[in-house]
Amino acid sequence: MSTARMPSASTSTGASPAASTSAGAAPAAGAAPAGARPRNDIGQYDDLSDEWWRPGGQFAMLHWIARARAALIPPAGRPGAVLADLGCGGGLLAPHVAGKGYRHVGVDLVSSALRQARDHGVTPLRADVSRLPLADGAADVVSAGEILEHVRDVSTVVAEACRVLRPGGLLVLDTLADTALARFVAVTVGERLPGGAPPGIHDPALFVNRRLLRDLCERHGVRLELRGLRPSVVRMARWLASGRRGSVPMVPTRSTAVLFQGRGVKL
Numbered sequence: 001m002s003t004a005r006m007p008s009a010s011t012s013t014g015a016s017p018a019a020s021t022s023a024g025a026a027p028a029a030g031a032a033p034a035g036a037r038p039r040n041d042i043g044q045y046d047d048l049s050d051e052w053w054r055p056g057g058q059f060a061m062l063h064w065i066a067r068a069r070a071a072l073i074p075p076a077g078r079p080g081a082v083l084a085d086l087g088c089g090g091g092l093l094a095p096h097v098a099g100k101g102y103r104h105v106g107v108d109l110v111s112s113a114l115r116q117a118r119d120h121g122v123t124p125l126r127a128d129v130s131r132l133p134l135a136d137g138a139a140d141v142v143s144a145g146e147i148l149e150h151v152r153d154v155s156t157v158v159a160e161a162c163r164v165l166r167p168g169g170l171l172v173l174d175t176l177a178d179t180a181l182a183r184f185v186a187v188t189v190g191e192r193l194p195g196g197a198p199p200g201i202h203d204p205a206l207f208v209n210r211r212l213l214r215d216l217c218e219r220h221g222v223r224l225e226l227r228g229l230r231p232s233v234v235r236m237a238r239w240l241a242s243g244r245r246g247s248v249p250m251v252p253t254r255s256t257a258v259l260f261q262g263r264g265v266k267l
């Protein structure tokens with residue numbers, strides 16, 4: 001099976017290369033002050049590069065969601081199986097899939113994030129998820145965690161995700177729905193609350209239409225099943241009361257109107 005090709009030298013968006021990967025709360029060199037960039041500006045991930053693995057940091061909820069995503073991924077069915085992690089960020093999925101037998105390939109535009117992913121065992125590929133440097137059918141599993149709500153052309157990214165998935169392979173994803181409730185919970189409230197997303201990280205105009213997403217996947221041979229996801233309220237309250245120590249389990253919900261997971265096998 002073919003695996004990752006190295007991406008071409010540079011990419012089309014404004015991800016600046018290399019910031020710090022050291023621990024601590026100081027912003028990366030050249031980082032913009034919080035809120036200074038436009039919504040969804042990818043440079044924010046450079047500004048926040050010290051947050052990826054900081055316990056109780058601004059990406060804490062991404063860790064909890066990554067754990068819930070990994071629970072959807074079975075152990076590899078064959079030696080050399082590839083898990084393609086689209087928009088891998090700092091590689092938060094890595095510890096949860098480490099024992100499952102995959103070669104974990106992470107695609108992202110931000111070099112400071114990719115370096116941290118690499119330090120956690122991920123093979124880094126600097127590329128745009130709308131033009132994956134992977135051969136058709138290269139991946140046994142494609143993971144698209146918290147990325148679809150950040151891209152301008154969701155149909156191209158879904159087409160790419162399905163293209164690189166081999167027949168019988170598994171697509172797993174999680175994202176935010178394009179509902180008023182999601183905009184209120186994830187942006188109006190979530191970006192103001194401790195434990196919520198960093199301010200300005202989302203552009204609510206990019207939140208994902210669930211019917212469109214299922215139709216797009218179906219068109220590319222993947223019948224997607226959706227279910228809602230939310231943090232355990234009791235554990236979240238405990239986490240906040242304890243000074244943000246430990247982690248909070250994500251629990252399934254009937255409603256997919258805010259955060260939801262998708263899972264489907266390619267025909």
Ligand SMILES: C[S@@+](CC[C@H](N)C(=O)[O-])C[C@H]1O[C@@H](n2cnc3c(N)ncnc32)[C@H](O)[C@@H]1O
Nearest residue numbers: 062087088089092108109110128129145146150
């Ligand atoms: C919210 S973070 C999610 C990171 C990771 N999937 C997780 O759940 O921890 C979104 C990530 O997508 C990356 N990203 C955004 N747009 C991208 C694009 N067009 N191509 C590749 N990566 C992109 C960002 O750099 C960032 O690391």
